[in-house]
Amino acid sequence: MRVLLFKTLRVFSELNLQADFENHKIFTMSKKYYIKTFGCQMNFNDSERLRGILKTMGYEPTEDWKEADLIVLNTCTIREKPDQKVLSHLGEYRKIKEKNPEALIAVSGCLAQRMGWELVQKAPAVDIMFSSFNMHQLPELVNQAQAGYRAVAILEEPPEDEDRLWDFPTERDNPYCAYVTVIKGCDKNCTYCVVPFTRGRERSRPLESILAEVKTLVEDGVREVHLLGQNVTAWGKDLGLSEGFALLLRKVAEIDGVERIRFTTGHPLDLSDEIIEAMAEIPQVCDALHLPFQSGSDRILEMMDRGYTKDFYIGRIEKLREKIDTIALSTDVIVGFPGETEEDFKETLDLIARVRFEQIFSFKFSPRPGTPASEMENQVPDDVKTRRMSQLLALQKSIMGEIAREYEGSVQEVLVEEGRGDGTYIGRTTTNRWVSLQGNDKLLGRIVKVKVKRSSPFNMDGELLEVLR
Ligand code: SAH
Ligand code: SF4
Ligand code: F3S
Secondary structure (H helix, E strand, C coil): CEEEEECCHHHHHHCCCCCCHHHHHHHHCCCEEEEEECCCHHHHHHHHHHHHHHHHCCCEECCCHHHCCEEEEEECCCCHHHHHHHHHHHHHHCCHHHHCCCCEEEEEEHHHHHHCHHHHHHCCCCCEECCHHHHHHHHHHHHHHHCCEEEEECCCCCCCCHHHHHHCCCCCCCCCEEEEECEECCCCCCCCCCHHHHHCCCEECCHHHHHHHHHHHHHCCCCEEEEECCCHHHCCHHHCCCCHHHHHHHHHHCCCCCCEEEEECCCHHHCCHHHHHHHHHCCCECCEEECCCECCCHHHHHHHCCCCCHHHHHHHHHHHHHHCCCCEEEEEEEECCCCCCHHHHHHHHHHHHHHCCCEEEEEECCCCCCCHHHHCCCCCCHHHHHHHHHHHHHHHHHHHHHHHHHHCCCEEEEEEEEECCCCEEEEEECCCCEEEEECCHHHCCCEEEEEEEEECCCCEEEEEEEECC
């Protein structure tokens, strides 16, 4: 097998590997793909786009990797655990070649971007590698691999034509709620984080491209759009749009048929007053915000290079609650960042107790190769991280229990997303809580008024009062 390693776009384009989708369709007709996705919502949306590309190429999905002609592993490398999961899946998937020597294994996403050729050395069964920079090149890569080459296309920078990706449709499972990626990459430099390395610097997707996709989605029956980016609140800056993300929210809301808008992930520094005002004014923007704080200690926040203090974060929350009193907040927090003392950790607990988040995603600090925090002194031992984590979870559990009880007896608007087949239907409130209710298929995709009968931290039972729209 000849080995090709494309390190840069220049080499890649010199080889003149332009897509010819019609030809691919003929070439790969009736083959099956299996895709496994790790990581964040952006990676899930990337997989939806990859599924769209594979459909264009004539591939059909299968739920069983053993039946696939092409396995795609769309990877994450945010912490050590996802890395390990990917490697163990690769160990399993390579067995496919015993039964079907023509089968191809592709690795995409952030671990592929971070490790490049090193990953192929660890997992020689990998035939194809690319990342979020060049998903649109999948057809050429499959073509090369089918011709017997190893197609590793890990680029140092996103290629100039990366916006071609938006020309492909997405394949979604949820007919009513759709992810729409609006900005790629991240310009922050949090000292613990690999995302700027794996996803590159911020590149906002052009406004027209976003609006065109949202229009198509709505025509397709979508009622809720979820705008995505590692730092979605920075949208528009690189396009020279001074109104930025607030403008995007207004433009998306103007599209007929958009009933709900969510977005992830906001960054406290970029959550401007203009954005908060737009959130409050636009009726379709849901009463929920995911706003990671990472640590409650100013000292640790500085070491993380987050660019704000605990008071600044709390100030943003106060402003949000002043404008949108029903807003439900969720967050991310890191436990055991290098040098974190008991005092620092207490500040984190204090912030949690003061803000009272509806949901917290907490992570033990995981040193990532090449990041400044991985080389900092005073790394916190794992047993200390574990103990602090369980303290944090205990506090959060009690807060969630209290918040759950506050929902009981309240009336909520729910978008019904799915039937369970036994007369039970589930949907989410605008505050992003799952509610189950009894009904019929006519409720699917409808926004209904529900009275909450029983509520626990992760789900609620409700009674249907009225179909709204
Ligand atoms: N862009 C988002 C989050 C991206 S990653 C933001 O800035 O908030 C998702 C979450 O993973 C982060 O919020 C952080 O809490 C966690 N995370 C990132 N790197 C980590 C690391 N090295 N160790 C532990 N958790 C980490
Ligand atoms: Fe990572 Fe920080 Fe960017 Fe979030 S803002 S993706 S944590 S560098
Ligand atoms: Fe993981 Fe990459 Fe998302 S590292 S969290 S898949 S941006």
